[in-house]
Amino acid sequence: MSTTSATKQTKTFTVCPGCDLLLHEIQPTPGHTVVCPRCHRRLHREQPDSIRRTLAIAASGMLLFLPANFLPLMNLAVLGRRTGSSLFTASLSMFGQGQPFVGLIVLLTGFVFPLLTLSLLFWVSAGLFMGWKARWMPDFMRWYQHLSDWAMTDVYLIGVFVTIIKMNHTADIHFNTGFFCFIGLVMLTVAAQASVDKPLFWELLEGKEKGRQLQEYSVSTLARTGKEAGLVLCHTCHKTLPASLLAQQRRHHGNILCPRCGEIMHPRKQGSINRTWAFICTAIILSLPANLMPIMEVEFFGQSTTNTIMDGIIFFFQEGSYGIGLIILTASILVPLFKITGMILILLSIRYNWTSWLRHKSFMFRFIEFIGRWSMLDIFVIALLCALVQFGYISTITAAPAALYFTCVVLCTMFAAISFDLRLLWDTETTDRIPARQTINSYPTSP
Template identity: 35%
Template sequence: MMKRHRRSTYVPSAVQYTACHECDWLMVIPPLQPGEQAVCPRCEHKLRALPAEARLQPMVYSIAALIMLLCSNFFPFLGMAVKGIHQDMTLYQTATTLLEEQHPALALTVFLFMQILPAICLTLICLIYYRLGHWRGKRLRKRYTLWLFRLIPWCMVEVFLIGVLVSLIKIASLADIELGYSFWAYVLFSLAMLKAFSAIDRDWLWLQQSGPIHLRQPPVPRGRAIDQHLTLCHACHGLVSLRTHRCPRCHSVLHARKPHSLQWTLALLFTAAILYIPANVLPIMITESLGQQTYSTILGGVVLLWEMGSYPVALVIFIASILVPIVKMLAIAWLCWSVYAGRIHHRRGRTRLYRLTEFIGRWSMVDVFVVAVLVALIRMGKLMSVYPGSAALAFAGVVILTMLSAMSFDPRLLWDNEPISDRANPQEKEAETNRAE
């Protein structure tokens, strides 16, 4: 006789209490209809966005993305022809060629961000949603969910595609370029993966697995959560009492604020700033043509593209590889200083700046992917070959460290110095404070 497993589906029938992840404002969210979203009235952070097909879409798009990723590794990815010599490359050669050139750390970094981590995330989505709501395997699905949201920011498939396009424009005047079947499969993989990620709502997913977190007494939806001894779990975004050491829903350790947030942020930021020097001074790529080697730095590559007339590509590389890292490091340093100095003006603007630093940081990896693609594609011996330079790994380290630095910063610290009198109406008080400055 076949056993039937109980299936638990949480359907919100009443309002839910929550706190903003970026400003700690305590509020009530009414039941959302598919396609609706809730926004914090204090800092304008998007709290929730319920997809139209919250249960079906993530798994369907994940399966499609995994199939496309598998197909993209079985056929030629790119091809080029120079003076009758034809050269093809496959997708996995972007990593294996770097390994052959004695750059194992760079090869691992490229392979992780463009294939391994996206494949792991998509597999986790399938495992989570396949039996969502069933009691069997519930604890394991919770662990999968925790790992999923930790790994999603490190999936850089779309950044890699931009790097491929920049590489093609760089060599378009030197050779005939062919786009293989794997290139189009990888484009479809990228679109399906982004669609799968965008269809996931963290709050809805945790509610389906464990239901809401029950508090001993209902909070007052006004003011900061920390003032009522509450906090938002950083992992499952559940509103939890600070009297408990671990979240009752996902069992993560609870903190009112990220421990030693400023110290970790500045330590990672200073390390990235130190690495930024060799990343720009040392050659990022070595080009061999007719037996002569040319060493190229990041800025030198931008100048060369500008002289060749490739102005859009030169601007993309300049913005992504030079301007973005500098602006991001300066922005994070200024945010840390504003917290340390106790500044209370333009809190909403500084919160927007924090969101911007989180968003743009990963796009600086474009130059690293450009090197990986060109090294794998241009392998014609003394006639024409490209080799990775020492700056490639240093620049990858800069990107990773600045991303970790932004993740270590707690944006709620920007709002902790707010006077008590300003916590009645968040929108009006913020506008009055900005006008007073």
């Protein structure tokens, strides 16, 4: 333990959202990625010409959105009988199969949220580009950040590819305009999200110009973390505020709202551990029916067979489509299993103060957050198959009960990751093990 007496130091500080380490704020150098020295989380990576690029890409994405969703995606032909579907009718197919909840989730993640994220991004970047100072802009940016993980057009596109490979042996496939528009839409959506420079957007939304004067705080020289320094970080826009100042902020039903983005501010996410446990336990219970019960029913010349998730995977391996079999195995079985065991390990680490491998566990959690949405792949494939494979007596595919349970498992694991506050893991490390005041690491961005 240090024996130096604590004095106050007035500087501009920031707090790492991943591990709560107190850091001197620096202006990022163009072409450099700023990384936390304690947990190795990426803090900032400057995107060149971010606002203009985001605006242009989001606008193009919105132009493609309607043709991609409403024009016919593809036609399938079996023994002279033809069926076809647009992406939107495929999204609605689950409603006609007696699976309204799964239908709603497919509709939201495949259509509503992608449209909303693109529109929100368009309006925020347009507002910043035009220099508007509207009150809705920070709200739009906040909603965009919350919804971006739930807009799953990229997962849907992989679902379309899996469906094509699955049907390739049994049907003649003809691609329509909607298919090519959809590929364009996914590329634009991914590019638009990648071009957003969130710290820059938030600074401009707050009304500060680039190269701003950073606000200075008085902080004890002994403080190593945001908690010790009495600084609270907003979960959404990552604004740092002294806890003493928070008391003066505007209140909403007894909660203190972030002055920049309007999010409720807490030193740590409230009830984080209990809520994460609850979601994980629910996911474990629901995994049983999700994997043991049939997920779809295939009728082929009057003969009906039911398939579990594992049957579908075995089908691809038997057909010799190892790549696609591996993708489905990873998305439907390995990813949920990894998410559940990973989260349990992290929760137990906090419960029993296991302070080793913190950086690795943080990396694992960030990976769990990143891969969470990819488990929806199987559900999208089933929705597409239910829409496309409707050949009457020859062959028909319908959804079976496990689709509902599997969707709930994916939602629970995603909510578990959202509810969890990773800083609680780092709180288990005693302060004297944290090295003296560190500077942010800055690495050249790889070309």
